Structures are given as C-alpha cells and as structure tokens.
Amino acid sequence: MHTDIWTCPEAANYLPGTDLTGYKVEAQDGGIGTVDKHSAEAGACYVVVDTGPWIFGKQVLLPAGVIASVDTEREVVHVSRTKEEIKNAPEYVPDEHDRDGGRRMQFADYYLAFFR
Numbered sequence: 001m002h003t004d005i006w007t008c009p010e011a012a013n014y015l016p017g018t019d020l021t022g023y024k025v026e027a028q029d030g031g032i033g034t035v036d037k038h039s040a041e042a043g044a045c046y047v048v049v050d051t052g053p054w055i056f057g058k059q060v061l062l063p064a065g066v067i068a069s070v071d072t073e074r075e076v077v078h079v080s081r082t083k084e085e086i087k088n089a090p091e092y093v094p095d096e097h098d099r100d101g102g103r104r105m106q107f108a109d110y111y112l113a114f115f116r
Contacts, residue, residue, distance in 0.1 A: 005065035005108050006044050014070045016040065023075045025049050025062075027083045035077060044104070047077065048092050061092040061107045081111075 008014040020038040024031060025047070036059060037048035045064035051057065068080040079086075090106050 005063040005111055006046065006104075008045055008064040008067050008070075012067045012069050014064075014067065015072065018070070018072060020047055020070065020077055023070075023077045026076055026078045027081055027086055028079075029082050032079075032083055032086055046104075046107075049086070051086075058087075059092040059094075060086055060089045061104075062086070062089075063107060063111055066111055 017040070020035045023035045025033050025035060033049045033051040035047045036050040039046050047062050047064070047067070049060050049062055051060065062079055062081070066079045066081050068078045070077050089110055092107075
C-alpha cells in the first residue's frame with residue numbers, strides 16, 4: 001500500500017518534470033475538473049483541481065499520493081478517490097495555503113484517513 005501522501009506512486013507512471021497543469025482529472029466515478037496548479041517539489045507534490053461548475057467552482061488540493069495514473073497522451077490524471085470524497089475535501093485557498101506550509105496537514109489528515 002502506498003502511504004506517502006505527498007509522493008506520486010510509481011505505478012501512476014508520472015514522469016518527473018511533466019507539468020500536469022491543464023490536464024483533465026478523473027475520479028473513480030467520473031470527471032471532476034482540470035489541474036489548475038501542479039507542484040512537483042520533493043516531499044510536497046500535489047495538484048490543485050479547479051472543479052468548475054461541478055461543485056460551484058471550488059478548488060481542491062489533491063496530494064500526489066491519490067494519483068492512480070497519468071495519461072500524458074490524453075492529458076488525463078486519474079485519481080483514486082470518488083467525486084463525493086473530493087467534494088468533501090477541505091477547500092484550497094491560495095493565499096492561505098501558499099503562505100502557510102503547515103496548512104498542508106489539513107489536506108494530509110483528510111486523505112490519509114482513506115489509507116487506514
């Protein structure tokens with residue numbers, strides 16, 4: 001089981017250096033939006049997904065550990081969470097998150113609950 005929430009699983013076939021910004025994001029039960037921001041920083045990898053009108057424009061941060069696969073040809077990121085799980089995730093607030101690295105723990109706590 002993959003338990004490092006901030007590292008993309010090897011099985012996801014993510015190629016380091018690939019910018020995922022603009023890729024479509026597919027949950028286990030359908031599309032949820034597009035990657036608005038991507039961080040590949042060692043030990044702090046994540047994507048910020050703009051859900052658009054799906055849940056009223058909410059942005060959510062998905063730690064790299066929930067990425068199931070990356071299809072660079074079709075530009076799609078598949079994640080190992082359902083739409084409902086993502087909808088219930090804490091909202092990503094750029095000014096707060098980008099200014100306070102400790103705020104990442106809120107996202108880690110939410111997603112790590114699924115690994116237990």
